Amino acid sequence: MSDVSYSVPTLAELASKGETPEVLFWVGCAGSFDERYKRVTKAFVKILNTVNVKFAVLGTEETCTGDPARRAGNEFLFQMQAMSNIQVLNGYGVKKVVTACPHCFNTIKNEYPELGGTYEVIHHSTFLQTLIGEGRITLKEGGSFKGKKITYHDSCYLGRANNVYEAPRAVLEALDADLVEMKRCRTTGLCCGAGGGQMFKEPEKGTKDINVERTEEALATGATTIAVACPFCMTMMSDGVKNKEREADVQVKDLAELIAEAQGLS
Amino acid sequence: MIQQILFVITLGIAGYFIRKRFLAIRANINLGKAKEIKDHANVRLRNMLLVAFGQKKMFKRFIPAFLHFFIYIGFLIINLEVLEFVIDGVAGTHRIFAPILGNLYPVLMNLFEFLAMAVLLACAIMLIRRNVLKIKRFWSAEMTAWPRLDANLILTTEIVLMMAIFTMNAADRVLQGQLPEHYHNTGTLFFSSYLVPLLVNTDTTVLIVLERVAWWFHIIGILGFAVYVTYSKHLHIFLAFPNTYFANVEAKGHIQNMPVVTNEVKMMLGLAEAPAATTPPAEPGRFGAKDVNDLAWNNLLAAYSCTECGRCTSECPANLTGKKLSPRKIMMDTRDRMEEVGKSLQAGGPGLGDGKTLLGNYITKEEINACTSCNACVEACPVMINPLEIILELKRYVAMEESGSPPSWNAMFQNIETSFAPWKFSPSDRFNWANELKK
Ligand code: SF4
Numbered sequence: 001m002s003d004v005s006y007s008v009p010t011l012a013e014l015a016s017k018g019e020t021p022e023v024l025f026w027v028g029c030a031g032s033f034d035e036r037y038k039r040v041t042k043a044f045v046k047i048l049n050t051v052n053v054k055f056a057v058l059g060t061e062e063t064c065t066g067d068p069a070r071r072a073g074n075e076f077l078f079q080m081q082a083m084s085n086i087q088v089l090n091g092y093g094v095k096k097v098v099t100a101c102p103h104c105f106n107t108i109k110n111e112y113p114e115l116g117g118t119y120e121v122i123h124h125s126t127f128l129q130t131l132i133g134e135g136r137i138t139l140k141e142g143g144s145f146k147g148k149k150i151t152y153h154d155s156c157y158l159g160r161a162n163n164v165y166e167a168p169r170a171v172l173e174a175l176d177a178d179l180v181e182m183k184r185c186r187t188t189g190l191c192c193g194a195g196g197g198q199m200f201k202e203p204e205k206g207t208k209d210i211n212v213e214r215t216e217e218a219l220a221t222g223a224t225t226i227a228v229a230c231p232f233c234m235t236m237m238s239d240g241v242k243n244k245e246r247e248a249d250v251q252v253k254d255l256a257e258l259i260a261e262a263q264g265l266s
Numbered sequence: 267m268i269q270q271i272l273f274v275i276t277l278g279i280a281g282y283f284i285r286k287r288f289l290a291i292r293a294n295i296n297l298g299k300a301k302e303i304k305d306h307a308n309v310r311l312r313n314m315l316l317v318a319f320g321q322k323k324m325f326k327r328f329i330p331a332f333l334h335f336f337i338y339i340g341f342l343i344i345n346l347e348v349l350e351f352v353i354d355g356v357a358g359t360h361r362i363f364a365p366i367l368g369n370l371y372p373v374l375m376n377l378f379e380f381l382a383m384a385v386l387l388a389c390a391i392m393l394i395r396r397n398v399l400k401i402k403r404f405w406s407a408e409m410t411a412w413p414r415l416d417a418n419l420i421l422t423t424e425i426v427l428m429m430a431i432f433t434m435n436a437a438d439r440v441l442q443g444q445l446p447e448h449y450h451n452t453g454t455l456f457f458s459s460y461l462v463p464l465l466v467n468t469d470t471t472v473l474i475v476l477e478r479v480a481w482w483f484h485i486i487g488i489l490g491f492a493v494y495v496t497y498s499k500h501l502h503i504f505l506a507f508p509n510t511y512f513a514n515v516e517a518k519g520h521i522q523n524m525p526v527v528t529n530e531v532k533m534m535l536g537l538a539e540a541p542a543a544t545t546p547p548a549e550p551g552r553f554g555a556k557d558v559n560d561l562a563w564n565n566l567l568a569a570y571s572c573t574e575c576g577r578c579t580s581e582c583p584a585n586l587t588g589k590k591l592s593p594r595k596i597m598m599d600t601r602d603r604m605e606e607v608g609k610s611l612q613a614g615g616p617g618l619g620d621g622k623t624l625l626g627n628y629i630t631k632e633e634i635n636a637c638t639s640c641n642a643c644v645e646a647c648p649v650m651i652n653p654l655e656i657i658l659e660l661k662r663y664v665a666m667e668e669s670g671s672p673p674s675w676n677a678m679f680q681n682i683e684t685s686f687a688p689w690k691f692s693p694s695d696r697f698n699w700a701n702e703l704k705k
C-alpha cells in the first residue's frame with residue numbers, strides 16, 4: 001500500500017461547507033463490508049482522486065438499497081429501505097450517482113423513480129469508459145496487460161437487465177489485453193448463481209453449483225484473468241476458481257482494480 | 267348443392283367450437299387481476315411487428331428458426347388458398363380465382379406448391395429433431411406424454427394436409443384434360459406433376475371423387491386443426507401477437523412496483539396521512555400470488571401463448587445445474603391451472619375454491635426458491651413471455667403472507683432491518699473502509 005493519502009469526502013462534510021459534488025459514489029453493502037470488494041471500492045476511489053472527479057460518499061448514512069429483499073419477495077422491507085434512502089438522497093439534492101454494484105445500479109436507476117427518487121445513475125464500467133474516452137484516464141500502450149488473456153463475465157443486472165454490454169469490454173480493451181469471450185456471453189451470458197437473493201442462501205438441491213459451471217466455462221477460454229463488474233459475481237467466480245484449485249494461476253478482478261493496477265495505483 | 271349445404275354446416279360446426287373455446291379462454295384470462303396497459307403504444311407495436319410478425323427472436327437459433335420460418339410463411343400464404351376453398355365451398359364454384367387472376371393463377375399455384383413442399387420437409391425434419399435426435403429441450407421433465415404428443419400431432423397433421431394439396435392438384439390436373447369445361451387450366455404444377463403419371467389412366471369418375479375427397483379432407487383438416495389449436499400449445503400462432511404487444515417495455519431489471527405497499531410504508535414513515543377513520547379500509551387483497559387469479563391478466567395471456575419450445579429452460583442457470591426450477595414448467599403449470607379452474611366453473615363447480623392452488627399443487631417453493639432472477643428465460647423467449655414475473659409474485663406471497671421464505675432469507679431480512687445491510691455488521695462500521703485511504 002502506498003503512503004499517498006486520498007480524500008473520501010462525505011456528502012455531509014461537503015454540505016457543511018456549502019459545496020456539492022459532481023457525483024455521488026454509492027458504495028453499496030458489499031463495497032462497504034465485504035473484505036474482497038472493499039479493495040474494489042478503494043481502487044475506484046483512488047481513480048476518482050487521481051483524475052480529480054469531485055465526488056462524495058454517504059458514509060454511515062448509506063443503507064442497503066433493498067434489492068435482495070425485493071427479489072426474495074419482501075416488498076415491505078424493500079420499500080422501507082428505498083423510501084428512507086430516497087429521503088436522504090433528495091435531502092442532499094443528489095443528481096448523479098455512480099456505483100460499482102450492478103444491483104444497486106439497477107435498483108436506484110429503475111426502481112427508485114416510481115418511489116420518488118429520480119437521478120442519473122451510472123455504473124462504474126460506463127463511468128470508467130467515459131473517463132478513458134475523455135482522455136482523463138490514459139493507459140500507455142503495451143502496459144503490463146499487453147497480450148494477457150482476459151475474459152469478461154457479464155453480470156445479469158448489468159447486461160440483460162440494463163443492456164450494458166459494451167462499456168466493460170471497452171474498458172478492458174483499453175488495457176491492451178487480449179479479450180477472449182466465453183461461449184455464453186452478452187445476452188446469453190450465464191448467471192454466476194448469486195442473483196435474486198441467492199447470495200444469501202444455500203442453493204437448492206441440484207447436480208452442480210452454478211458458479212462452478214460458469215467458472216469452468218471461463219477457464220476453458222484459457223484466460224488468466226476473469227474480469228467482473230459486480231460484487232456478487234466477484235464472490236461466486238472467486239469461489240469457483242478456488243473450487244477448481246486454480247487460484248495460483250487465475251485471478252478474478254474487478255474492472256476498477258485492473259485500471260488502478262494499470263495506472264500504478266495499487 | 268348438397269356439397270354446398272354440407273360445407274356451410276361444416277363451417278358452422280367449426281365456428282361454433284372455435285367460438286366456444288375463444289370465450290372460455292377469454293374468461294380464463296379474465297380470472298387474472300386487472301391491469302391497464304396503455305403506455306408506449308409505438309414501442310409495443312414495433313415489438314409485435316418485429317418479434318411476432320418478423321420472428322426476430324427466433325433467429326437467435328438458426329436451424330429451428332429457419333425450419334419454423336417455412337412453416338410460418340407457408341401458413342400465412344397457403345391461407346390465401348384456403349380463402350378460395352371457402353368461397354368455392356359456399357358458392358359451389360370450382361377454383362373461382364382462376365378465371366379472375368388469369369395467367370397469375372398458375373404462378374400462385376406453383377408458389378403454393380413450393381411452400382407446401384417446404385412446410386412438409388420442415389415438419390419432417392422437426393419430427394426427426396424431436397423423436398430421433400431427441401434434442402434435450404424437448405425431453406425435459408415437464409415434457410410429459412401429452413406435450414410431446416401435442417407437438418407430434420401438429421407436425422404430422424401439417425404433413426398430411428400438405429399431401430392432400432398435392433393429391434388434389436394432381437387429380438385436378440388430369441381432369442383438366444378430360445373435362446376442360448369444368449376444370450380450369452392451372453398449367454403444369456411443379457410438385458404435383460410428379461403424381462400425374464400415377465393418375466392419367468384412372469377412370470374420370472374415380473378422379474372426380476379423388477379430387478373431391480382430397481379437397482374435403484384438406485378443408486376439414488384445416489378447420490379441425492383450427493379447433494384443435496385452441497387446446498394446444500399451438501395457440502401461439504394467434505396469441506403471440508397480443509402477447510408481444512402487451513409484453514414489458516421497461517428495462518428487464520425493473521420489478522413491478524406494489525402501490526398498496528407504497529401507501530402503507532409512507533404511512534409508517536409519516537410521509538402520508540393515514541386514511542380518515544370514516545373511510546372504510548379498502549379490501550387489501552393478497553400480497554403476491556398464490557393462485558392464478560392473483561396474477562395479472564397479461565401473465566395469464568402469456569401462459570396461453572407459450573409454445574413450450576423450452577428455450578427459456580435451456581438457458582436457465584438453475585435448470586442447467588439440475589435444480590427443479592424450469593421456467594417453461596412455470597408457464598405450463600399456470601395454463602393447466604387456469605384450464606382446470608375454467609372447466610370447473612363451466613361445469614358449475616367450485617372453480618378457484620376447489621382446494622387446490624397454483625402454488626403448492628402445481629409449483630413448489632423449491633422451484634421458485636432456485637430462481638436467480640437472471641432474466642435469461644425472459645431474454646430467450648421468442649414470444650416475449652416473462653416467467654420471472656410469475657415466480658416473483660409467488661415469492662412475494664411466500665414472503666409476505668406466509669413468512670415462509672427459507673430461514674437464511676429471513677435472517678437476511680432481519681439483518682437489513684436491524685443493521686441496514688444484508689449481513690450482520692454494525693452500521694457504524696460502514697465507512698471504516700475509508701480509514702486506510704485517508705491516513
Ligand atoms: S430468471 Fe429464474 S427462471 Fe428465469 S432463467 Fe434465470 S433463474 Fe431461471
Ligand code: SF4
Nearest residue numbers: 572573575576578647
Ligand atoms: S416461455 Fe417462451 S421460451 Fe419458454 S417454453 Fe414458452 S415460448 Fe418457449
